Amino acid sequence: AAKGNGRGRFSFYSSDLHQAAEQRRVLEEDLRDALARGEMELCYQPVVQSKSNMVTGVEALIRWTHPERGPISPALFIPIAEEANMIWQLGGWVLRKACEDASRWPGEMRVAVNVSPIQFANPDLPKVVAGALAATGLSPDRLELEITESVFLGDSAETNRMFKALKELGVRLALDDFGTGYSSLGYLQSAPFDKIKIDQSFVRDATVPGSRNGAIIAAIVALAEALEMETTAEGIESLDQLDLIRGLNVSHVQGYIYSKPVPQAELLDHAEAGSWTIKPSGPARQ
Ligand code: C2E
Ligand code: MG
Ligand code: MG
Ligand code: MG
Numbered sequence: 001a002a003k004g005n006g007r008g009r010f011s012f013y014s015s016d017l018h019q020a021a022e023q024r025r026v027l028e029e030d031l032r033d034a035l036a037r038g039e040m041e042l043c044y045q046p047v048v049q050s051k052s053n054m055v056t057g058v059e060a061l062i063r064w065t066h067p068e069r070g071p072i073s074p075a076l077f078i079p080i081a082e083e084a085n086m087i088w089q090l091g092g093w094v095l096r097k098a099c100e101d102a103s104r105w106p107g108e109m110r111v112a113v114n115v116s117p118i119q120f121a122n123p124d125l126p127k128v129v130a131g132a133l134a135a136t137g138l139s140p141d142r143l144e145l146e147i148t149e150s151v152f153l154g155d156s157a158e159t160n161r162m163f164k165a166l167k168e169l170g171v172r173l174a175l176d177d178f179g180t181g182y183s184s185l186g187y188l189q190s191a192p193f194d195k196i197k198i199d200q201s202f203v204r205d206a207t208v209p210g211s212r213n214g215a216i217i218a219a220i221v222a223l224a225e226a227l228e229m230e231t232t233a234e235g236i237e238s239l240d241q242l243d244l245i246r247g248l249n250v251s252h253v254q255g256y257i258y259s260k261p262v263p264q265a266e267l268l269d270h271a272e273a274g275s276w277t278i279k280p281s282g283p284a285r286q
Contacts, residue, residue, distance in 0.1 A: 043261035057110030112144040126165040140170030149181030200235030
């Protein structure tokens with residue numbers, strides 16, 4: 001950070017900003033070829049039914065290994081892809097690859113795919129989703145699309161049309177990162193979500209004495225139950241958190257306590273025909 005004041009300050013900041021902008025420009029350029037160069041991969045994180053330890057599905061999470069810089073977080077490059085007009089192509093690849101992979105898995109495991117608000121705002125999205133399902137033969141009810149509250153900032157008539165078109169395909173819809181965005185409970189009234197994903201930030205401190213997060217999670221669960229939606233708690237890392245989440249009747253959990261996101265091959269080492277369960281200490285067979 002810059003320190004001191006006076007004349008040197010402005011140039012210090014501007015060169016800092018300049019460096020950041022330059023780094024970003026380089027990253028954006030590298031991102032343009034990353035898909036074609038085979039630098040992108042999908043990892044899968046188990047989603048577990050909290051009562052039974054049964055894996056009901058996985059969330060697909062994109063991974064980029066940069067040839068020089070190594071792994072780059074999607075939290076960093078997804079926003080760049082969104083701003084630089086690349087998310088439609090990247091998101092299309094994710095959708096297609098996730099459906100392709102899931103269509104070969106044993107059992108009825110679902111796959112959840114993150115959909116950017118920019119993809120959601122494109123009227124061609126239902127066509128692309130239908131195309132991925134048709135090409136891979138994946139049953140629509142095994143595909144769950146995760147979208148965030150920010151889609152409600154757009155034109156509400158178009159948002160409703162998109163919801164309707166996607167539901168008509170038979171796919172499931174999940175509301176991701178619930179509670180972190182521009183939460184207005186009004187939209188839950190009409191939006192056809194099958195699941196609410198309770199953001200990791202509520203889970204993180206829920207076990208700290210005096211925390212109000214448990215009360216907030218309980219309220220979200222009550223809301224979801226009244227609307228006949230499932231719930232998933234994101235980012236469970238400790239047994240204490242898991243106990244608390246189970247006690248609050250959150251229907252599904254996801255987090256390092258069960259498994260990190262893993263490559264497909266590793267996932268399939270554990271998945272069996274039919275159903276599989278996993279221990280809270282990691283993806284070993286029970
Ligand atoms: P998200 O959709 O909310 O995904 C959950 C994030 O939490 C993932 O981070 C996951 O690895 C991480 N996570 C899971 N369990 C734990 C835990 O116990 N502790 C901690 N600390 N973290 C945990 P990741 O993979 O880095 O992805 C970050 C975000 O990037 C995602 O948040 C999503 O918004 C976006 N993203 C990832 N893949 C895609 C994609 O294919 N398309 C789009 N549009 N966005 C994606
Ligand atoms: Mg997600
Ligand atoms: Mg999330
Ligand atoms: Mg998130």
